[in-house]
Amino acid sequence: DAPKQPQSVPIQVQLNWVPEPEFGGIYAALQEGLYAQAGLAVEVIKGGGQVPCAQLVASGQVPFAVVSGEEVLTLRARGGPIVAVFATFQKNPTGFLLHAENPINSLEALWRSDSTIGIDPGLPFVKMLNERYPGGAVKLVPYSGALATFLASPNYAQQCFITSEPVECQLRGIQSKVLSLADVFNPYAAVVATNETFLKEHPDRVDAFVRATAEGWRRYLDAPERYNPAIAALNPSMTLEAMNIAARLERPFIVPEQGERAIGTMSAARWQSLCEQLTATKVIESCGSIDAAFVAAPPAVP
Amino acid sequence: MNSAPEVVCEALSRRFPNGVCALDKISFRVPSGGLTAIIGPSGCGKTTLLRIAARLDQSTEGQIRCVSRDGTPMLPRAGQLAVCFQEARLLPWRTALENVALPLELAGVDRAERRMRANRVIHAAGLDGAQQRMPAQLSGGMRMRVALARALVTQPSVLLLDEPCSSVDEFTRMQLDEEIRRLWQASGATTILVTHSVSEAVFLADTIIVMEHGRVHATHTVELPQGGRDRTSLAFSQEVEFIMRTLACAAGVARR
Amino acid sequence: MNSAPEVVCEALSRRFPNGVCALDKISFRVPSGGLTAIIGPSGCGKTTLLRIAARLDQSTEGQIRCVSRDGTPMLPRAGQLAVCFQEARLLPWRTALENVALPLELAGVDRAERRMRANRVIHAAGLDGAQQRMPAQLSGGMRMRVALARALVTQPSVLLLDEPCSSVDEFTRMQLDEEIRRLWQASGATTILVTHSVSEAVFLADTIIVMEHGRVHATHTVELPQGGRDRTSLAFSQEVEFIMRTLACAAGVARR
Amino acid sequence: MKGTLAAMRTITAPLVAVVLLLGCWQVAVMVADISPFLLPRPTVIAHSMWSNREVLFDATLSTATAALAGFALAALVGIIGGSVIAAVPVLRRSLYPLATILQMVPLVAVAPLLVIWLGFGLPTAIAASAVVAVFPVLASTIDGLRSVDPGLREVFLLAEAPPWTRWRKLDLPASIPAIVTGLRIAAGLAVIGAIVGEFVSGYGGSRAPLGIVVMTAMREARTELVFGAVALCAVVGFVLFGVVSTLGWLLLRRWHSSAQHELE
Amino acid sequence: MKGTLAAMRTITAPLVAVVLLLGCWQVAVMVADISPFLLPRPTVIAHSMWSNREVLFDATLSTATAALAGFALAALVGIIGGSVIAAVPVLRRSLYPLATILQMVPLVAVAPLLVIWLGFGLPTAIAASAVVAVFPVLASTIDGLRSVDPGLREVFLLAEAPPWTRWRKLDLPASIPAIVTGLRIAAGLAVIGAIVGEFVSGYGGSRAPLGIVVMTAMREARTELVFGAVALCAVVGFVLFGVVSTLGWLLLRRWHSSAQHELE
Numbered sequence A: 001d002a003p004k005q006p007q008s009v010p011i012q013v014q015l016n017w018v019p020e021p022e023f024g025g026i027y028a029a030l031q032e033g034l035y036a037q038a039g040l041a042v043e044v045i046k047g048g049g050q051v052p053c054a055q056l057v058a059s060g061q062v063p064f065a066v067v068s069g070e071e072v073l074t075l076r077a078r079g080g081p082i083v084a085v086f087a088t089f090q091k092n093p094t095g096f097l098l099h100a101e102n103p104i105n106s107l108e109a110l111w112r113s114d115s116t117i118g119i120d121p122g123l124p125f126v127k128m129l130n131e132r133y134p135g136g137a138v139k140l141v142p143y144s145g146a147l148a149t150f151l152a153s154p155n156y157a158q159q160c161f162i163t164s165e166p167v168e169c170q171l172r173g174i175q176s177k178v179l180s181l182a183d184v185f186n187p188y189a190a191v192v193a194t195n196e197t198f199l200k201e202h203p204d205r206v207d208a209f210v211r212a213t214a215e216g217w218r219r220y221l222d223a224p225e226r227y228n229p230a231i232a233a234l235n236p237s238m239t240l241e242a243m244n245i246a247a248r249l250e251r252p253f254i255v256p257e258q259g260e261r262a263i264g265t266m267s268a269a270r271w272q273s274l275c276e277q278l279t280a281t282k283v284i285e286s287c288g289s290i291d292a293a294f295v296a297a298p299p300a301v302p
Numbered sequence B, C: 001m002n003s004a005p006e007v008v009c010e011a012l013s014r015r016f017p018n019g020v021c022a023l024d025k026i027s028f029r030v031p032s033g034g035l036t037a038i039i040g041p042s043g044c045g046k047t048t049l050l051r052i053a054a055r056l057d058q059s060t061e062g063q064i065r066c067v068s069r070d071g072t073p074m075l076p077r078a079g080q081l082a083v084c085f086q087e088a089r090l091l092p093w094r095t096a097l098e099n100v101a102l103p104l105e106l107a108g109v110d111r112a113e114r115r116m117r118a119n120r121v122i123h124a125a126g127l128d129g130a131q132q133r134m135p136a137q138l139s140g141g142m143r144m145r146v147a148l149a150r151a152l153v154t155q156p157s158v159l160l161l162d163e164p165c166s167s168v169d170e171f172t173r174m175q176l177d178e179e180i181r182r183l184w185q186a187s188g189a190t191t192i193l194v195t196h197s198v199s200e201a202v203f204l205a206d207t208i209i210v211m212e213h214g215r216v217h218a219t220h221t222v223e224l225p226q227g228g229r230d231r232t233s234l235a236f237s238q239e240v241e242f243i244m245r246t247l248a249c250a251a252g253v254a255r256r
Numbered sequence D, E: 001m002k003g004t005l006a007a008m009r010t011i012t013a014p015l016v017a018v019v020l021l022l023g024c025w026q027v028a029v030m031v032a033d034i035s036p037f038l039l040p041r042p043t044v045i046a047h048s049m050w051s052n053r054e055v056l057f058d059a060t061l062s063t064a065t066a067a068l069a070g071f072a073l074a075a076l077v078g079i080i081g082g083s084v085i086a087a088v089p090v091l092r093r094s095l096y097p098l099a100t101i102l103q104m105v106p107l108v109a110v111a112p113l114l115v116i117w118l119g120f121g122l123p124t125a126i127a128a129s130a131v132v133a134v135f136p137v138l139a140s141t142i143d144g145l146r147s148v149d150p151g152l153r154e155v156f157l158l159a160e161a162p163p164w165t166r167w168r169k170l171d172l173p174a175s176i177p178a179i180v181t182g183l184r185i186a187a188g189l190a191v192i193g194a195i196v197g198e199f200v201s202g203y204g205g206s207r208a209p210l211g212i213v214v215m216t217a218m219r220e221a222r223t224e225l226v227f228g229a230v231a232l233c234a235v236v237g238f239v240l241f242g243v244v245s246t247l248g249w250l251l252l253r254r255w256h257s258s259a260q261h262e263l264e
């Protein structure tokens, strides 16, 4: 049991999107009082589309924020003292969303076709795909954030997040499929990060937060239906049904090969390979010390 | 040639929303080709009358209208009715010449003729040399003369002049009066002239209407030969004297 | 009481950027408490002269300045010099009363006194009953009288009037002339009056300057008693007659 | 009585226009058979607005607060700043063109700074709204002040009125028509600014503002909810616009030609 | 000679202001020790602009094209539409407030529609730029037209000038001061609109426009490149603003008080 403290410390965590199953573990930990037991009074700050989470946590504005793996390395390369402490998605949950009747069935076929694909400008895997599968007539257009374009055009493909767009399609009875990016580009995703100063001054709080979050995830993945209503109440724009489906879909991306006990842990090798991919595509020049970029999760509680 | 309409004013009243009664059942007629001068204390309704005659304002009762020679009511076509307003109302982005030529331009007269005709009235108004100046570069009196020239340039058949000469010196005014008479006689326009100068009224008008407080105080027919009225003649002075007294009386009534 | 400055004009010239020479080495002086009338053809530079005197425009050469009784140059303080412009220049969002009270307001006079003094000049200008009207609801002559009232309300020691009575009828003008004389005599202001009415000039002025084309054509001292000048007297008519001839001559020169 | 009637007409006219527009829209969507993901029917939008009324009500309140505060700030800064800039030639020549930059800095670029300086939620949304809305007020104020009738200005010069007095009694009243135009333009921009601010500032409390509702609904292809939220933005902008117009009319009706025929 | 000198002064003043601003910024960042990923130093920004000069040059050209075309479209539609709306009281009462909606519809919400109708690339960016910039022109035109001196209007009424002639010879020239103000405001907005349009309409050809450069740089946390691109947006806006101001001055200098003292 976590030591009981007379007073709990207020701690904020900034999400990079609105409350969703993507953050299920944090909400489960809140609901079960795991943070409170660890002496932390956690306040979850909901994000919007363009909240600069990485910059906020790097500049010490918030102690914790949810960011992407590549954001950690890029911002570190620009001098931002950001450190990853917990990796929600062990496998890259992003991919390309296609209509089910689309004959294309692999990333390679997609990239060598003349399809139109909606992608946020500046995503690192575009350069990797270009290098890996040269010679396509594929037309890249910005991802507008709206699913409407996809739904209205049968030959259109777009980037997607496993817990989001495919679920919407399913709920609408539209047959879709996802080409996963994990084989080409597999960074950690939905990474909880803190900054170097906070880590140095309050290693205990970081530790307590990470343990509670990991435990939260274990409970969430066991019975997401128990926690989703609370999340749905915070995000009235997503239905409970969608959340339940999403929770089931995301499970294989979160639970590592070592099993539930290792939820959230990270390895230097994975970070190193991300670093190599980012430097090879010239997104950044170098990564500095990989070991300083993350804190391996503490041994899981049995 | 003299096909100018008669102007008939019948029991015309104008009451403004704030309760001021600017015209109170006023009636008179200006025969075809006649020149009637209206004279009266400041604020007695002269401008209001002209504005209603030009259909820029509406009467609350009665009407003022043009009647053609054969007795049928008529509306003067554009350019046939001209007004010289009490203020100059020049377009500030046009030179004096362009301002004078404006009514011709709006009537579709071609460039060369426009220029020629505008220059003619500009000369008559004593503005030679000022053609290319902007209104802001003209003196007050010059601006009023440009406005007068603009009213005269289309040779209208109904002419409404609101104190056209009030801001020029007496000598220039006499010259302008000569011009107005010449143009009026040449065109045969039915004219209403609002003026504060009794001698101007006597010099130009067939009939002088003295107003007070929205009513006709007196109507006087000038008994002088139309051809060449001599300002220095005794008859002229006597007419002036008479109107002065009537005016004094009207102003006295107004001030009660 | 009569501490009004003398106004001295020395070889004053004004040439506009477009080449027009509005004033050409003009010199004269108005003694302390004197009233000089300036008369001359339209466009001869009268308004330009007043504007330079009021320091609203700059001379290209020479100067016009105020000299106090003891001979030292002085700048009249705010409110001590008032101008009645050729146009009314009323603030369209203020009532007649508020427009007249404006200079007092700017001088920091308190509300009650402001009202009282403004009402007094409004009465003198024959505008009783129009206090609460907006400028757009006044006739042209009434607007000019509001502007005159505004110039007189501060009882300035230097008064520059640019054709203040040109748009009112002759009867009202005579009454206003009486008022101006009364106020001028009471305040002892050094006054320059631009006018187009010779009889007004003769009635009010000590000295009449006839201008033509930016120059002084003639200066004439009116040889009539200041107390009560009688417009009907023979001497008055003779003065008028004389100025008329001078003016005709000046206008003739200007028109050459 | 006459006033009430006229006021009713003033409100009715845009409403009728909106209804006509929606009617055409409905018919067009049905006839052209446009996919509801792209352009939903007004009836569907209305239905979705009704079923999400609580969320939308809270969101509208929250966005309206930000837009109103941003608008007020923009009005204040624009009018005062514009007056100062118009009064000092050096500033006019240098700062006026420079101020165009203000409205051109994409908020997303400076979002981290804004959030760091102003914190999450409301303050950032207000700042964003004010930044976007201030330039029209500034420009209109400057141009309005510089167009004041020089004849009237001379009246004040003569009285040696200090600049502050002249501003209060001449420049400001004479520029009100221009300033009202600037404020009308700013009304709509203030709402956009608030929305963009919400994109970058996130939200602290439980109430998601309209900006967040739009973003999430888009991600989930709930196009009818997107349009519903946008319609509410428009309503907020409308109300601001109406308030500005009415205020302008009240200030101008006694003397300015643009307000003469409104209530006939 | 005098003209050249004055024109030089007109250009110099804002430049000096910009240089001063950058100086203060540099010093502030160094003194306050702000992290470069939040607010980079001007020198770093300049360096990054130089090393990316080819990309930025193409991007600027591409965005400037969209902004210019959008601005021209907005000016045309705003002036003509405003004139029609001002002329017909029913339209004024109904469409004028309705037009506020136009500027309030977040482009991202209608992006799918725009893209389907206009395709990806330039046309969409132009449309976005025009939509964002049109309202200030519209509002200024309407308010300008309604403020035309009623005395002058009567001169044209008397001549029974048809509406079209009256518009050409009276309404339009008299409203130019107001319209120029509207165009000044629109100049900056047209650039923003183009950028936002590029966010949704994308790359088009091989040359990425500034909007895409900003997005990419942001994603890669290259704050100094973001600021560099933004600076170029500002330059485009600046130039448009300068062209409008000069044009306005040329049109107004002969008669309008606001243009009298510019070249002293």
Ligand SMILES: Nc1ncnc2c1ncn2[C@@H]1O[C@H](COP(=O)(O)OP(=O)(O)OP(=O)(O)O)[C@@H](O)[C@H]1O
Residues within 6 Å of the ligand: B133, B136, B137, B138, B139, B140, B141, B142, B167, B168, B169, C016, C017, C018, C020, C021, C022, C041, C042, C043, C044, C045, C046, C047, C048, C049, C086
């Ligand atoms: N701003 C200006 N630029 C160029 N010329 C000007 C300007 N103002 C006035 N003028 C010219 O200067 C001359 C004198 O003008 P001023 O206004 O002083 O005449 P005035 O004697 O007051 O005439 P009026 O009796 O008609 O008012 C005129 O010829 C006029 O055209």
Ligand SMILES: Nc1ncnc2c1ncn2[C@@H]1O[C@H](COP(=O)(O)OP(=O)(O)OP(=O)(O)O)[C@@H](O)[C@H]1O
Residues within 6 Å of the ligand: B016, B017, B018, B020, B021, B022, B041, B042, B043, B044, B045, B046, B047, B048, B049, B086, C136, C137, C138, C139, C140, C141, C142, C167, C168, C169
């Ligand atoms: N729009 C208006 N609203 C209210 N009252 C008005 C309006 N216009 C004029 N008046 C009033 O109507 C009366 C007549 O005005 P009008 O302009 O016809 O006088 P006028 O005879 O032309 O005087 P002047 O010789 O001074 O020009 C005046 O008392 C004036 O105050």
Ligand SMILES: [Mg+2]
Residues within 6 Å of the ligand: B046, B047, B048, B086, B162, C139, C140, C141
């Ligand atoms: Mg009148």
Ligand SMILES: [Mg+2]
Residues within 6 Å of the ligand: B139, B140, B141, C046, C047, C048, C086, C162
């Ligand atoms: Mg003059």
